[in-house]
Amino acid sequence: MPAPSDSAADRPAAERIERAAQRNAVMELLRVAPVAEELAQRFAEEGYRLYLVGGSVRDALLGRLSGDLDFTTDARPSRVQELLEDWAETVWDTGIEFGTLGAYRRGTTVEITTFRADSYDRVSRNPEVVFGDSIEGDLLRRDFTVNATAVELPQRTFVDPHDGLTALVERKLDTPATPQESFADDPLRMLRAARFVSQLDFEPAARVVEAMREMAGQIERITPERIQLELSKLLCGSSPRRGVELLVDTGLAGYVLPELPAMRLEIDEHHQHKDVYRHSLVVLEQAVDLERAADPEAEPDLVLRMAALLHDIGKPATRRFEPGGGVSFHHHEVVGAKMARKRLRALRYSKDVIGDVSNLVYLHLRFHGYGDGQWTDSAVRRYVTDAGHLLPRLHKLVRADCTTRNRRKANALRRAYDDLEARIARIAEEEDLAKVRPDLDGNEIMRLLGVAPGPVVGQAWRHLKDVRLDRGPMEHDEAVAELYRWARDQGIEFSESE
Known part of the structure; x- marks a missing residue:
């Protein structure tokens, strides 16, 4: 980011916009301050650092912060659990082996993850979980620069080592590390890029698009369930066409929805x-x-x-x-x-x-x-x-x-x-x-024909439904007569009871 000049009027327009975005984000954070600040205060009193991070900061800057907040901390998972136990209304530890705990308090859901410095085998997408010691190291491993910003609480200090605020203002999608490194670690990030294009109207950097083309086949390392989730989010975005076009143009669609590029006759x-x-x-x-x-x-x-x-x-x-x-x-x-x-x-x-x-x-x-x-x-x-x-x-x-x-x-x-x-x-x-139904139900068909439950009842029911669709509603006597006529044509023996 450019260094500030002596006069605010002389600052580049992009920097002024960024500063305004920061102020807006802080004001948005005030809306959820009671829970966030309470939590930050607990961590600070025990000597730990707590940061609002990732999508929560991005959405705050976009003016769309939800009631679900993501945090990262230098506290190890067992210590995080202790700090949450007598504070939250509910705590869950299903992700504790990956350093993540969740909690709920007064209408807000929080997820807290210990700093990560993972390494990947680049065969599967499962990392060898390694806990880190700095916010800078944690942000480096995140998917895109717009998600690699943080706000330290309770100080409300922005941390932006990869110029994510500028990327957000410019609606540019880029990676903290090289795209090749990022996508090799987790190929699902390529689909996530297309999803952000659809959801947030971002423009992917040229190097991101090129890496997606080079590495499209790596998406086969990802399970269908994870692909399905990203594809659904993409289609439910505000600009799904743009996301789909990126999938097709980069070759990812050939692995995810091959029927799409096949339509380019x-x-x-x-x-x-x-x-x-x-x-x-x-x-x-x-x-x-x-x-x-x-x-x-x-x-x-x-x-x-x-x-x-x-x-x-x-x-x-x-x-x-x-x-x-x-x-x-x-x-x-x-x-x-x-x-x-x-x-x-x-x-x-x-x-x-x-x-x-x-x-x-x-x-x-x-x-x-x-x-x-x-x-x-x-x-x-x-x-x-x-x-x-x-x-x-x-x-x-x-x-x-x-x-x-x-x-x-x-x-x-x-x-x-x-x-x-x-x-x-x-x-x-x-x-x-x-609620189009035959004018006689299954019980009445069995009674009138004197038959037990079985295929004949279903066949008669379907015939009467077809007649109902052709003629519209029939009087009861007319429906009974039609049932008897059909039964005679089928060679079904019965005695007319009405």
């Missing part, structure tokens, strides 16, 4: 079609816009964003060049749903996320059979029933999937979907579409 002059990869990025952006417009205060919708990104991953496998110069992607939604399910399983996503994303990919093309409203009410009911709880997301995905620059065509698609939603609302007023 070659387009020749005789077989024109959309760039599927770029189209998918636009759909992702538009889905995020629709999500925010629907509820600006809602949490980011991982399922919708993942489905928007992956909705066309089946196109490369289904591309066909047609006579006359056309290109087709028949059944790409079916193939894409299977591919999405396989990839998300490999990344250890939950069954709910896997099911929801793959179903949205499967359903995203269904609307395009609607045309100018030719669907019957039966077809509308099936659309709603097949979507189930995903219907609000499907509405957003289908609308986001319109990326044509032809204004007339875009307006026609928008009007058609407006019409479909209006029809859904009209039918919903007449029927409870969210």
Whole structure:
């Protein structure tokens, strides 16, 4: 950082901004001062140093400090535990072997880690835990310079050996050590770089991007669960497209989500079609816009964003060049749903996320059979029933999937979907579409046909549900007659009891 001049007016603009950021950070720290200062005072009285560190300082400087605070100290873990025991309401020691203890007091969660000076075998990402003796040594091993700043408490003195404040002001993402050293120690930091680009709108330094390209294959040392967590945070950031582009441009996506770079299909002059990869990025952006417009205060919708990104991953496998110069992607939604399910399983996503994303990919093309409203009410009911709880997301995905620059065509698609939603609302007023069930339940089917629980009951139930979707609600006698008609067609013996 440049040395201050005699006059504040002569200081470089960047330095003045940094000083203002420091003051703002201190004011933000005052908001949580009671707990932080109490804790710092306890450590100081016992002769130990305590620093607010890493993401907590970064977020304070960005004006977004949360109720979770990260600290580092020269006290060893056993001593930290003693200092917390009669101060915190709750203490947990699950990370004590790595020098970390957690505690909770008056609405604030704190995590305290002893100074670290770890070494890595660079085969796995597991360090040989070595405790350090200085804040400078601890900050050197951190992932990025914006996370390598600290505030000593209770003095509230900033510690910034790697010029992290300047990087924060300039929104620049760089590493305290060389990127190669940092990423060799922990390859997950490459994914974290893309996540910070998405979450915090940072610009990675050229040397960081180059190291990511050189070392992309190192990400295979990381477990799928850790990759999944970073990928989810990236997609739920404020600028997920930028994070995804960094993954693809550096080659990391080839190991994490190889289906993405595979969508960059070659387009020749005789077989024109959309760039599927770029189209998918636009759909992702538009889905995020629709999500925010629907509820600006809602949490980011991982399922919708993942489905928007992956909705066309089946196109490369289904591309066909047609006579006359056309290109087709028949059944790409079916193939894409299977591919999405396989990839998300490999990344250890939950069954709910896997099911929801793959179903949205499967359903995203269904609307395009609607045309100018030719669907019957039966077809509308099936659309709603097949979507189930995903219907609000499907509405957003289908609308986001319109990326044509032809204004007339875009307006026609928008009007058609407006019409479909209006029809859904009209039918919903007449029927409870969210709870479409056969007009007879399983118990009544068994009683009327005189059968025991088994396959016949399920087959009859599904038939009556299909009839219900086609015709709408039926009177009880009409439903019974339909059940008997179906049973006779199936050769099921029964005696009509009604």
